[in-house]
Amino acid sequence: MIDSILIPALVIGGTALLSVPLGSWLARAMDPAPADAAMARATGLFTAIAGPAARPGQDWKAYALALLAFNALAFLFVFALLMLQQHLPLNPDAKGPLTWDLAFNTAASFVTNTNLQHYSGEQAMSYLSQIAALMWLQFVTPAVGLAVLVALARGLAGRPDLGNFWLDLQRATFLVMLPLAILWAVALVLLGVPMTLQGAATATTLEGAEQLIARGPVAAFVAIKQLGTNGGGWFGPNSTHPLENPGMWTNLLQTVAIILVPMACVWMFGRILGRPKHARLIFVVMLGLLVTKLGLAMWAEAAPTAAFTGLPITTEANLEGKEMRLGGAASVTWAVLTTSTSNGSVNAMMDSLNPLTGLVPMVDMWLNATFGGIGVGLVNMWLYILVAVFLGGMLIGRTPTYIGHRIEAREVRLAILALALHGVLILGGTALFAASDWGAATTSNPGPHGFSQILYEFTSSSANNGSGFEGLGDNTVPWNVATGLVMLLGRYLPILIPLAIVGLLTAKPRAAETEGTLSPDGATFGGLLTVTLLIFGALTFLPAAVLGPVAEQLAQP
Amino acid sequence: MSIAASFRTITATLLVCSGLYTGLVLAVGQALVPDIADGQLVERDGKVVGSRQVAQKFEAPHYLWPRPSAADYNGAAASGSNKSATNPELTERARAEIARHGATPARPLPAELATTSGAGLDPHLSLPAALYQAPRIAAARGVAVADVEKVMAGQTTMLPLASGTRLVNVLETNLALDAAFPLKKPGG
Numbered sequence: 001m002i003d004s005i006l007i008p009a010l011v012i013g014g015t016a017l018l019s020v021p022l023g024s025w026l027a028r029a030m031d032p033a034p035a036d037a038a039m040a041r042a043t044g045l046f047t048a049i050a051g052p053a054a055r056p057g058q059d060w061k062a063y064a065l066a067l068l069a070f071n072a073l074a075f076l077f078v079f080a081l082l083m084l085q086q087h088l089p090l091n092p093d094a095k096g097p098l099t100w101d102l103a104f105n106t107a108a109s110f111v112t113n114t115n116l117q118h119y120s121g122e123q124a125m126s127y128l129s130q131i132a133a134l135m136w137l138q139f140v141t142p143a144v145g146l147a148v149l150v151a152l153a154r155g156l157a158g159r160p161d162l163g164n165f166w167l168d169l170q171r172a173t174f175l176v177m178l179p180l181a182i183l184w185a186v187a188l189v190l191l192g193v194p195m196t197l198q199g200a201a202t203a204t205t206l207e208g209a210e211q212l213i214a215r216g217p218v219a220a221f222v223a224i225k226q227l228g229t230n231g232g233g234w235f236g237p238n239s240t241h242p243l244e245n246p247g248m249w250t251n252l253l254q255t256v257a258i259i260l261v262p263m264a265c266v267w268m269f270g271r272i273l274g275r276p277k278h279a280r281l282i283f284v285v286m287l288g289l290l291v292t293k294l295g296l297a298m299w300a301e302a303a304p305t306a307a308f309t310g311l312p313i314t315t316e317a318n319l320e321g322k323e324m325r326l327g328g329a330a331s332v333t334w335a336v337l338t339t340s341t342s343n344g345s346v347n348a349m350m351d352s353l354n355p356l357t358g359l360v361p362m363v364d365m366w367l368n369a370t371f372g373g374i375g376v377g378l379v380n381m382w383l384y385i386l387v388a389v390f391l392g393g394m395l396i397g398r399t400p401t402y403i404g405h406r407i408e409a410r411e412v413r414l415a416i417l418a419l420a421l422h423g424v425l426i427l428g429g430t431a432l433f434a435a436s437d438w439g440a441a442t443t444s445n446p447g448p449h450g451f452s453q454i455l456y457e458f459t460s461s462s463a464n465n466g467s468g469f470e471g472l473g474d475n476t477v478p479w480n481v482a483t484g485l486v487m488l489l490g491r492y493l494p495i496l497i498p499l500a501i502v503g504l505l506t507a508k509p510r511a512a513e514t515e516g517t518l519s520p521d522g523a524t525f526g527g528l529l530t531v532t533l534l535i536f537g538a539l540t541f542l543p544a545a546v547l548g549p550v551a552e553q554l555a556q557p
Numbered sequence: 558m559s560i561a562a563s564f565r566t567i568t569a570t571l572l573v574c575s576g577l578y579t580g581l582v583l584a585v586g587q588a589l590v591p592d593i594a595d596g597q598l599v600e601r602d603g604k605v606v607g608s609r610q611v612a613q614k615f616e617a618p619h620y621l622w623p624r625p626s627a628a629d630y631n632g633a634a635a636s637g638s639n640k641s642a643t644n645p646e647l648t649e650r651a652r653a654e655i656a657r658h659g660a661t662p663a664r665p666l667p668a669e670l671a672t673t674s675g676a677g678l679d680p681h682l683s684l685p686a687a688l689y690q691a692p693r694i695a696a697a698r699g700v701a702v703a704d705v706e707k708v709m710a711g712q713t714t715m716l717p718l719a720s721g722t723r724l725v726n727v728l729e730t731n732l733a734l735d736a737a738f739p740l741k742k743p744g745g
Binding site: 006010053073132136139170173177178186189190196201211219223224304306324325327329349354355447469555 | 601608665671682
């Protein structure tokens with residue numbers, strides 16, 4: 001089982017190394033120094049594109065308002081394009097119209113960087129919908145997340161304003177996501193991923209049957225899908241599909257792309273704050289949790305499928321929903337990384353993982369801060385940091401301060417509100433759907449796993465992840481509307497609340513850092529932060545975990 | 558002012574990210590690797606018989622059978638089974654595959670032949686799962702088992718980074734079998 005160590009070590013170790021120089025680039029591109037002539041030219045160009053709104057420095061309210069305006073118009077544009085796709089060009093396979101509720105769910109899903117898919121790409125979407133609606137949002141929504149993190153960091157660093165949303169959005173799109181996507185897309189097409197505007201190919205099989213083979217401009221789509229913590233696949237079964245992910249090398253590239261920018265965000269944060277040690281501590285805490293979860297998943301998934309007990313079948317690791325050209329280790333690595341970040345793409349079917357393995361992605365999304373979505377994952381972690389700082393202050397009996405900001409009850413109340421919202425959306429939604437035919441009539445697996453399917457769907461929606469226990473029959477009006485709303489609330493409140501907290505903090509005079517202050521760079525704080533994360537996650541979701549995956553594990557023969 | 562800025566940034570990002578970017582990758586792919594860019598289609602006698610990367614249905618005894626498919630090998634509607642480990646339907650399907658392949662406790666079925674892949678289009682089998690089917694194929698074609706095994710071995714590629722897993726491509730292996738042992742009734 002050398003591959004179960006080699007593959008994750010290569011992916012995580014290699015990406016961690018790559019993330020350091022990329023973090024420097026992110027800091028330079030997103031928050032350029034006044035003396036940086038090349039970046040000044042870029043800023044000039046972006047100002048010309050966006051117009052006069054790009055000039056002034058914005059406080060948190062102006063920044064948030066610009067962000068909401070952009071997202072609202074992006075949503076409307078994509079909703080309209082999806083509703084009209086049957087009348088528009090670039091539709092070689094003559095795809096028909098979408099229902100209003102599916103178009104609503106899909107627009108909400110992609111505008112929130114979730115990419116939950118209640119449709120199957122190659123069956124439902126025209127090439128125009130895929131490229132101009134869905135792929136476009138896969139570029140600009142990670143850029144929105146990155147902009148939020150940069151704004152937050154500027155506020156904490158004591159700048160006079162949070163910057164300008166219109167500039168940050170374009171910097172993140174054109175200077176970060178676009179160059180990476182070009183590199184990845186070219187590599188993917190060279191390694192086997194299709195890139196054509198022709199419609200499906202028709203083949204006559206060796207046994208004489210007709211086979212339609214869906215294809216399209218897949219390489220361009222998949223590159224940004226993986227890099228932007230998006231996860232919405234070109235094909236229905238995502239990167240399990242042999243044309244979306246043809247082999248081990250494309251798989252390796254796509255796995256690295258899942259965590260590359262989320263990791264680099266941490267280093268960028270440290271650079272903008274001028275606190276590299278603080279960034280290192282955050283990185284270590286995130287990495288420690290990530291590796292622990294990956295170890296648990298590897299162990300749980302090495303067991304053969306319980307359904308084959310007593311049958312004349314070789315006892316290998318569970319192969320249901322997995323691809324021979326990728327193997328078990330690469331699938332488990334992907335499953336953990338894609339849910340630790342808010343990516344949500346898959347290269348093996350989550351529904352068919354062993355019960356305890358299936359619990360790990362849920363834990364990933366409940367915490368939603370072990371690297372997490374681009375920008376927003378670290379913002380989530382920052383809320384946990386505030387709570388930990390406050391607890392630490394209580395424990396040592398000092399006024400809690402965080403890098404020169406006094407943390408008081410008002411800020412912590414807001415932080416806890418943002419964190420608790422996650423639990424309310426997931427558990428509230430699951431309770432409502434598990435108790436009614438809205439959910440109970442749509443599960444495809446019996447017993448506790450049916451409950452897990454509902455729990456997973458709300459978890460994935462609120463965490464803006466997008467993966468699923470896909471057996472769930474979720475293209476119904478109740479599912480489309482409910483998860484659409486959960487995705488919107490789960491995206492924008494955890495963006496607006498932290499910006500408001502920064503507004504409160506920066507309105508107060510800075511506090512002096514003394515010897516007695518709990519340093520946010522040290523091992524003590526790292527331990528406190530980890531415990532805070534685990535207690536929050538465990539206390540909130542433990543009962544649901546017991547009803548779902550744990551009960552299923554115990555029910556196995 | 559935010560509305561105007563939204564329109565302007567939406568237009569610019571759409572032009573660059575959906576337009577120029579897609580065009581660039583399309584041009585590079587079609588210029589350098591047109592075969593890959595079009596989906597790795599395979600031709601025999603000038604006719605497209607499938608894609609190297611997409612499993613197709615094989616049921617005749619003289620062909621190598623791929624893994625079972627939850628999508629019935631529909632290349633335009635891929636799907637996994639999404640069945641959980643505790644789902645009795647998984648056991649039922651496994652029993653059907655055991656019967657189809659004639660597996661016995663002395664000759665257990667390789668697990669991949671009892672399980673569906675994520676997309677239902679897995680184009681590969683491990684070499685052991687291919688060799689497992691060699692006796693049936695040899696009998697149907699009226700040739701020695703060792704000769705069929707030799708064709709399969711010739712189709713083997715190593716899976717990178719995966720401690721010695723050997724794979725064969727089912728469609729290419731079947732093309733090689735047809736070439737090595739021509740049938741009187743092609744496609745029979």
